[in-house]
Amino acid sequence: MKDFPMVFDLLNPEIIPSHVDNHIIRKLSSLRGQFYDNKAFEDMLAIEDTVIYEVYEIKRPEVAGEMLMGISIVHPGKVGQEFFMTKGHYHTILETAEVYYCMRGEGFMVMENPEGEFSIECLSPGRVLYVPPRWAHRSICTSRQDDLITFFVYPADAGHDYGTIEDRGFHKMVIEKQNSIEFIDNPKWNK
Amino acid sequence: MKDFPMVFDLLNPEIIPSHVDNHIIRKLSSLRGQFYDNKAFEDMLAIEDTVIYEVYEIKRPEVAGEMLMGISIVHPGKVGQEFFMTKGHYHTILETAEVYYCMRGEGFMVMENPEGEFSIECLSPGRVLYVPPRWAHRSICTSRQDDLITFFVYPADAGHDYGTIEDRGFHKMVIEKQNSIEFIDNPKWNK
Numbered sequence: 495m496k497d498f499p500m501v502f503d504l505l506n507p508e509i510i511p512s513h514v515d516n517h518i519i520r521k522l523s524s525l526r527g528q529f530y531d532n533k534a535f536e537d538m539l540a541i542e543d544t545v546i547y548e549v550y551e552i553k554r555p556e557v558a559g560e561m562l563m564g565i566s567i568v569h570p571g572k573v574g575q576e577f578f579m580t581k582g583h584y585h586t587i588l589e590t591a592e593v594y595y596c597m598r599g600e601g602f603m604v605m606e607n608p609e610g611e612f613s614i615e616c617l618s619p620g621r622v623l624y625v626p627p628r629w630a631h632r633s634i635c636t637s638r639q640d641d642l643i644t645f646f647v648y649p650a651d652a653g654h655d656y657g658t659i660e661d662r663g664f665h666k667m668v669i670e671k672q673n674s675i676e677f678i679d680n681p682k683w684n685k
Numbered sequence: 686m687k688d689f690p691m692v693f694d695l696l697n698p699e700i701i702p703s704h705v706d707n708h709i710i711r712k713l714s715s716l717r718g719q720f721y722d723n724k725a726f727e728d729m730l731a732i733e734d735t736v737i738y739e740v741y742e743i744k745r746p747e748v749a750g751e752m753l754m755g756i757s758i759v760h761p762g763k764v765g766q767e768f769f770m771t772k773g774h775y776h777t778i779l780e781t782a783e784v785y786y787c788m789r790g791e792g793f794m795v796m797e798n799p800e801g802e803f804s805i806e807c808l809s810p811g812r813v814l815y816v817p818p819r820w821a822h823r824s825i826c827t828s829r830q831d832d833l834i835t836f837f838v839y840p841a842d843a844g845h846d847y848g849t850i851e852d853r854g855f856h857k858m859v860i861e862k863q864n865s866i867e868f869i870d871n872p873k874w875n876k
Contacts, residue, residue: 501815502812502813503812503813554782559782559840561784563815620696621695624745626745647752
């Protein structure tokens with residue numbers, strides 16, 4: 495009988511099974527240029543290259559028909575007024591979708607497409623979000639103390655295009671202002 | 686701002702959002718020939734064409750890069766000694782995978798591939814199961830009173846091949862015998 499060890503336990507997402515073989519750690523320095531407040535960024539980095547988010551994924555052949563799945567953990571924190579967030583990416587094969595399921599925490603998925611449309615969707619426990627083909631996406635943790643934990647599935651041949659977002663940014667930023675969460679235009683966004 | 690209504694709430698899977706536009710209801714009669722005990726099947730059908738399982742899916746273009754997702758609900762019950770189950774299927778594009786996440790209930794995923802390998806994996810709340818490309822799969826509810834509820838994601842171009850399983854059956858059956866659950870060889874299985 496064949497063994498299927500490719501399993502996560504989403505009731506205990508902080509316990510990562512030993513067979514999960516791809517652990518990606520993104521530190522502050524890898525997000526250089528993405529946060530609005532450059533001074534706050536450099537001041538923070540001078541103290542510590544903080545871990546902003548982590549991804550645990552199971553390696554599978556990166557071919558059409560396979561799917562990649564894993565757990566994304568965005569830690570709580572801010573750079574200036576701006577909440578911790580993932581790099582955000584398009585898929586290299588633009589016409590590929592992604593499914594996100596939020597297990598823990600609170601936050602938002604900021605999305606936009608090459609046609610100039612954009613959207614901000616709430617991530618809260620229980621919620622499944624379908625990111626359609628052509629939509630770049632970034633998850634943002636807005637909790638003050640809890641990780642934002644999501645489970646994701648996407649076509650294994652999709653690939654990641656981080657460069658377009660690194661160059662262009664997203665239309666929208668999520669910031670904390672006078673103790674409330676605000677969506678504002680990103681002054682760095684350049685089409 | 687574009688609207689993304691394509692959302693499920695997996696903390697409340699029994700509440701199906703109104704935008705879920707594909708509701709599939711499988712009654713006993715649609716599983717004719719799949720259960721081992723023909724007499725128990727016909728006796729049961731003579732009384733009522735019971736709903737065995739239901740699927741709620743969101744319609745998306747059935748093309749590569751899109752994904753289909755939804756909720757599967759297998760009701761509790763037995764035909765003779767054999768637990769209620771889905772029809773089970775290969776994908777028409779054999780080289781496509783599927784991800785299952787179990788939210789409620791208890792049961793098993795019975796799987797096999799054209800090479801003659803087979804496997805039975807436990808489904809319990811929290812558990813994510815990756816069904817790799819080439820593996821036919823059937824979910825089986827073994828609870829006496831609760832639905833088996835899973836969330837699934839698969840490539841939108843995969844398609845469903847039910848015919849191969851209708852002709853051949855699965856290697857393994859899951860039955861109740863003297864109040865315990867047993868896996869036995871399916872006498873109807875024909876390679």
